Amino acid sequence: METATIHDERTEEGRRLTLHGRLTVRVIEDISPRLREMEDDPVPLTLDLGGMKRVDTTGAWVLYRLVEHRTEQGFITELTGLTPRIEALMAQVGKANQMTTIRHPIRKRHFHLLARIGAWVEGGIYQFGTFLAFLGLTMLALVRALMHPRRLRWLAILRQAEVVGVSALGIVGLMSFLVGIVIAQQGAVQLRQFGAEVFVINLVGRITFRELGVLMTAIMVAGRSGSAFAAQIGSMKLAEEVDAMRTIGMPPIEVLVIPRLIATTIAMPLLAFYGAIMAIVGGTLISWLQLGIPPAIFILRLQEVVPLTDVLVGLIKAPVFGIIIAVTGCFHGMQVEGSAEAVGEKTTAAVVQSIFLVIVLDAFFAIFFTALGWA
Amino acid sequence: MSVIKDDQRGPIIQVEGLRNQFGSQIVHEDLDLSVNRGEIIGVVGGSGTGKTVLMRSILGLQEFAAGKISIFGKPITGLAEKEELEVRRRFGVLFQNGALFSTLTVAENVQVPLREFHSMTTELMDEIAGYKLGLAGLGPEAGPKYPSELSGGMRKRAALARALSLDPRLLFLDEPTAGLDPIGAAAFDHLILELRDALGLTVFLITHDLDTLYTICDRVAVLADRRVLAAAPIKELLEIDHPWIQDYFRGPRGRSAMAGDRENRKLAGT
Numbered sequence: 001m002e003t004a005t006i007h008d009e010r011t012e013e014g015r016r017l018t019l020h021g022r023l024t025v026r027v028i029e030d031i032s033p034r035l036r037e038m039e040d041d042p043v044p045l046t047l048d049l050g051g052m053k054r055v056d057t058t059g060a061w062v063l064y065r066l067v068e069h070r071t072e073q074g075f076i077t078e079l080t081g082l083t084p085r086i087e088a089l090m091a092q093v094g095k096a097n098q099m100t101t102i103r104h105p106i107r108k109r110h111f112h113l114l115a116r117i118g119a120w121v122e123g124g125i126y127q128f129g130t131f132l133a134f135l136g137l138t139m140l141a142l143v144r145a146l147m148h149p150r151r152l153r154w155l156a157i158l159r160q161a162e163v164v165g166v167s168a169l170g171i172v173g174l175m176s177f178l179v180g181i182v183i184a185q186q187g188a189v190q191l192r193q194f195g196a197e198v199f200v201i202n203l204v205g206r207i208t209f210r211e212l213g214v215l216m217t218a219i220m221v222a223g224r225s226g227s228a229f230a231a232q233i234g235s236m237k238l239a240e241e242v243d244a245m246r247t248i249g250m251p252p253i254e255v256l257v258i259p260r261l262i263a264t265t266i267a268m269p270l271l272a273f274y275g276a277i278m279a280i281v282g283g284t285l286i287s288w289l290q291l292g293i294p295p296a297i298f299i300l301r302l303q304e305v306v307p308l309t310d311v312l313v314g315l316i317k318a319p320v321f322g323i324i325i326a327v328t329g330c331f332h333g334m335q336v337e338g339s340a341e342a343v344g345e346k347t348t349a350a351v352v353q354s355i356f357l358v359i360v361l362d363a364f365f366a367i368f369f370t371a372l373g374w375a
Numbered sequence: 376m377s378v379i380k381d382d383q384r385g386p387i388i389q390v391e392g393l394r395n396q397f398g399s400q401i402v403h404e405d406l407d408l409s410v411n412r413g414e415i416i417g418v419v420g421g422s423g424t425g426k427t428v429l430m431r432s433i434l435g436l437q438e439f440a441a442g443k444i445s446i447f448g449k450p451i452t453g454l455a456e457k458e459e460l461e462v463r464r465r466f467g468v469l470f471q472n473g474a475l476f477s478t479l480t481v482a483e484n485v486q487v488p489l490r491e492f493h494s495m496t497t498e499l500m501d502e503i504a505g506y507k508l509g510l511a512g513l514g515p516e517a518g519p520k521y522p523s524e525l526s527g528g529m530r531k532r533a534a535l536a537r538a539l540s541l542d543p544r545l546l547f548l549d550e551p552t553a554g555l556d557p558i559g560a561a562a563f564d565h566l567i568l569e570l571r572d573a574l575g576l577t578v579f580l581i582t583h584d585l586d587t588l589y590t591i592c593d594r595v596a597v598l599a600d601r602r603v604l605a606a607a608p609i610k611e612l613l614e615i616d617h618p619w620i621q622d623y624f625r626g627p628r629g630r631s632a633m634a635g636d637r638e639n640r641k642l643a644g645t
């Protein structure tokens with residue numbers, strides 16, 4: 001039997017409750033409200049516990065609360081059939097009794113919206129400041145490491161380069177290939193209206209080398225590796241591994257950030273160039289199948305219409321994007337504090353911000369290179 | 376109605392021929408252990424002898440290579456989902472590192488099992504959280520804090536409060552007093568004894584604390600050479616001629632704990 005029954009009767013002295021069965025956490029949801037009702041009933045109460053089979057601390061608590069509350073108000077309460085076990089338990093929970101706050105309430109403010117905007121601006125400025133400080137520290141560590149190449153952790157760099165670069169070859173290649181196909185196919189549909197299908201080669205060649213190859217790769221690397229950096233470093237911070245490194249005398253920036261930064265900076269141009277080539281392959285394939293332009297002609301035309309500066313633009317942008325992604329990811333990882341939730345938040349922030357920064361920077365680059373005459 | 380009927384007979388935990396292996400490292404081989412109803416069994420062994428792994432195996436958190444483990448007379452592998460839940464809510468577990476939920480406050484951590492299994496009023500749940508923290512030796516100011524804001528010892532206490540929140544029949548404690556001050560550790564011993572006497576708890580207690588072993592354990596299981604060498608009251612263990620057991624209980628720390636125990640008994644006798 002997993003239930004408790006309450007027998008409620010009126011006698012000349014007052015009210016008499018007889019409890020049977022178990023008074024445990026399992027049945028408490030039914031019993032507790034009924035006993036709580038009696039707390040404010042001034043009629044003298046007799047509780048007969050003689051028939052109780054099992055009482056646990058939750059049951060003892062409910063009994064204790066009833067007796068305490070009634071006694072406080074001066075109502076007469078009598079317990080009969082109390083076993084030493086129940087008595088001991090009631091004494092124990094009574095001793096441990098305390099009101100605790102479950103969670104600090106979020107302060108209600110007037111001008112709620114204003115306060116939120118203020119907090120948002122303040123947080124943004126603070127974060128911008130810490131980001132600049134982190135960037136400075138990282139650059140300093142990088143310069144120091146490059147001046148003493150023995151301090152570079154080559155093994156870690158190689159390992160990161162493998163994770164960031166080599167392992168990304170499949171997905172970056174596939175994605176670029178498909179993007180190449182889409183551009184060529186959609187371009188062909190439009191250009192055919194003017195009988196200018198052959199300009200598909202200009203379209204695919206210039207846009208992939210200059211913009212899309214590097215941009216798509218950067219987005220993919222931010223999603224794959226920027227997030228991984230934030231989550232790895234964030235978990236290490238939670239487990240106090242970063243503090244342990246500091247006490248051992250291993251600067252966390254040098255150990256954790258520099259290898260990831262160098263690896264990403266090297267891997268990005270390689271990946272971006274590879275991505276551009278894969279997009280060209282996709283474009284070539286579609287031009288051949290749909291427009292009947294043989295691959296040999298496609299490649300020949302490509303050499304004529306794509307200036308070398310386009311390739312250079314892509315190759316100059318790629319390492320810069322790599323730096324942005326690595327620094328943002330590591331920065332947010334180092335910002336993690338407190339709980340597992342923070343790891344998630346910071347990982348999200350790392351990806352969103354690095355992609356945003358990459359796109360903003362890309363716009364600046366576009367204006368800059370046009371001004372240089374590399375149009 | 377409960378799905379699992381506790382037959383009230385036989386040992387509450389029965390481990391037979393357990394074998395645990397990580398790659399080529401064999402942690403347990405042919406390990407037998409039974410835990411009786413209502414007893415406090417201490418589990419000792421050198422660091423890395425597989426005490427935690429044994430506990431995880433019993434809890435069904437660790438797949439083992441061979442052997443059979445029954446709880447409440449039922450094998451733990453191959454339980455239906457409903458039965459497994461039923462068994463689990465009779466467990467209270469204190470993990471070695473606390474394993475508190477980091478996104479919840481301490482008081483919310485204590486309430487998690489209550490919320491999961493019962494639908495009681497918020498008022499009652501808050502009261503329960505309060506006195507459970509009190510039982511575990513934490514003040515009310517600890518309730519709204521996050522686990523990351525606690526000291527190591529406080530985290531242990533909060534984890535104990537969570538382990539006790541469903542008033543379990545079976546309590547698993549992995550090094551509960553490690554990181555507690557001696558006064559706190561003694562209070563902890565006292566609490567476990569009281570709860571056992573009042574609730575008929577069965578306690579599976581992994582510990583290195585010799586004072587705890589002497590004060591509250593009915594039997595002590597010694598883990599060495601990949602198996603349970605012996606599970607007996609300390610007095611009987613002292614008679615066993617095994618180098619590790621002798622070193623453990625008759626080493627300098629063992630002797631002082633033994634002396635302390637004698638002192639206590641004398642005091643209690645007068």
Ligand SMILES: Nc1ncnc2c1ncn2[C@@H]1O[C@H](COP(=O)(O)OP(=O)(O)O)[C@@H](O)[C@H]1O
Nearest residue numbers: 397400402420421422423424425426427428429
């Ligand atoms: N997940 C795991 N993978 C590999 N080896 C493990 C794993 N968990 C535990 N071990 C090994 O099992 C042995 C026993 O570990 P454990 O039970 O944690 O020791 P202790 O008795 O100190 O609690 C150790 O040698 C440990 O290295």
Ligand SMILES: [Mg+2]
Nearest residue numbers: 426427471549
């Ligand atoms: Mg352990």
